Amino acid sequence: MGKRMSDQKTDQMTGAEIVIKALKDQGVEHIFGYPGGAVLPIYDEIFKQDWLHHILVRHEQGAAHAAEGYARSTGKCGVLLVTSGPGATNAVTGLTDALMDSIPLVCITGQVPTHLIGSDAFQECDTVGITRPCTKHNYLVKSVDDLAEIMHEAFYIATSGRPGPVVIDIPKDIQFAPGPYMSPEKISKASYQPPKKGDLNGIREAAELIASAKKPVFYTGGGVINAGQVASKLLREFVGLTGYPITSTLMGLGAFPASDNQWLGMLGMHGTYEANMAMHDCDVMINIGARFDDRITGRLDAFSPNSKKIHVDIDPSSINKTVHVDVPIVGDVAHVLEDMIRIWKETACSPDKQAISDWWQEIEGWRKVNSLGFEQSDTIIKPQYAVQRLYELSKDKDVYISTEVGQHQMWAAQHFHFEEPNRWMTSGGLGTMGYGLPAAIGTQIAHPEALVIDIAGEASVLMNMQEMSTAVQYNLPVKIFILNNEYMGMVRQWQQLLHGGRYSHSYSEALPDFVKLAEAYGATGIRATNPGELDEAITQMLDTPGPVIFDCVVSKDENCFPMIPSGKAHNEMILAGEPADVEVSEEGKALV
């Protein structure tokens, strides 16, 4: 790398200047960070300019999740800057989260100067060693001559192919050293060639199979969101052309409008009855940008036993990983859908109208089960009802939703309905409690005028509560809507169903007064304790110009249904109101 650079006649800059210039050339406008000794030269350059907006978080995990929220809500790359040692290790959870959910991030970490690496110097840690398994790629910059190229390559790798986090570890001496700059146009990497277009023969085969289906279902995922807004448009067009039912994973919500009649709701462990039954009974499954995650498949050997499966994925390693597929197509979802639609029209594919109408009849039967139904109360706020009211009162606004992890996350997915992609920020693959508040902050930074709500659990939100300071400092009007059941509800639910009701350490003891906590941060606190006052309180929250913590006191022992217990198949889901002691095999209990 160094050789190519020194051939060019360029002005020398310091490493820190190169970092800032590269960020500018990459179109970065916002960076989430926290300073420390090993990144001071870069902070010095940030001080000297006025176009790059640095958002000071209160914990490096917050920086990573904020960058994720920023990325997920814009389709752009999220960027964070942290110091060596504890700064880097604090960011690890966010990096892992971004890897699991395929979120493009570039994370710049400071490192002790080159000559001290390996000496257990103050705040030294093996950042590239620690982050190797939790990044798509990472670099330790050993020469300032390589820095510009590495910076640009990092953005290219983070955002192309299956997106993911990339770490650039920059020793402090390299930040001071003079070196050459190069512009981003020259970036190409021989060993890294992400696929784009899918194989046309595969797409043709898929189109024929889709046209011949009698009980088809679209099963879509986060890959559609990652392929950009155009992919969602194409998906709508194609699903419309076929008239087939469609469901989606947690990560894919919003790619297809929830108000459309072809929409079955989310599938998987807490998905709707109709979505899971359609998956189980279908004869052709059209997987677009999803990865047969275990939350989706349930018991593998009973997963959709009679279907032929089409799988469109940009990552070849996702194909045939756990589920055998009949027609694999490796490519970018948008490109594949474009080709698919063209072929569909050219060959005048026409589905078997009678069969499809029979299939819809069957689905209508499952819909009647009303699997998201719950018992309403007029004395106590049911968490599902709270989400429903929040949805009704905010749906006409420009709204973005993030969540923490637990029951509230599933209720949000079930009862808040999304019409557009990039509106839903949640930690799917890693299931990181503490994700939602910083992710809401990142989202609000990207969309200053929008309404950004973190649908939270009282336990999760405390994990990154310190980021309230960030919200207040930057005047970010995020709304933290806590479904406060005084329990780690999802843990309590599993303990009730699988561990004989022994509620070991799942009660949220010694909770803070969230209203006072909001006030202590300089934000607004609102509490609702009964259904009668809920609408007014939510309206008050929505009308408050600054950040709000909303303590929504809900029933403590509500369970999240429907549910496919671990180790069970799609057609073995338990519904609300059914006897709740589940027979789960020892093998099933061992699953998470």
Next chain:
Amino acid sequence: MMMNDQSIEAHTLSVLVENSAGVLARVIGLFSGRGYNIESLTVAEVDGEAHMSRITIVTSGSPMVIEQIKAQLSRIVPVSRVTDLTVEAEAIEREMALVKVAGTGEKRVEALRVSESFRARVVDTTHESFVFELTGAKTKIDAFVQLMRPLGLKEVSRTGIAAIARGPEAM
């Protein structure tokens, strides 16, 4: 539905990588992190100018797992090619071993006789020991080591397997 073919087979994979820092750690980390087996692993630079190294890995698993291993290896950014020599080509596999045998009298004579029949070279001699150098397929080396055991086998150092496809094509 899982693939029903769960039979475990050994595969020899050739992995061409950019010789950048940490690339071996990435490959090994992939195997340990995802619970794949490594039966043999060798690595050396094969093109100094282009900074390319070749890693030869013998691994085992069901056909589905072997496919996963190949796909996961290809995902590593500095990996430029992955070839499954077991399915994609008829391959030559060789390993080198250095084998130290100590003894006197009958046993020493017998060790030397066996080494000749294996075409091993004597690369170090004292009055009471030999170091043999032996190249061949893994099974040949296994057999040699087995025969040396009663004849005063002291220690063995093996390189692991290097492999290449027959014929004019490169991987």
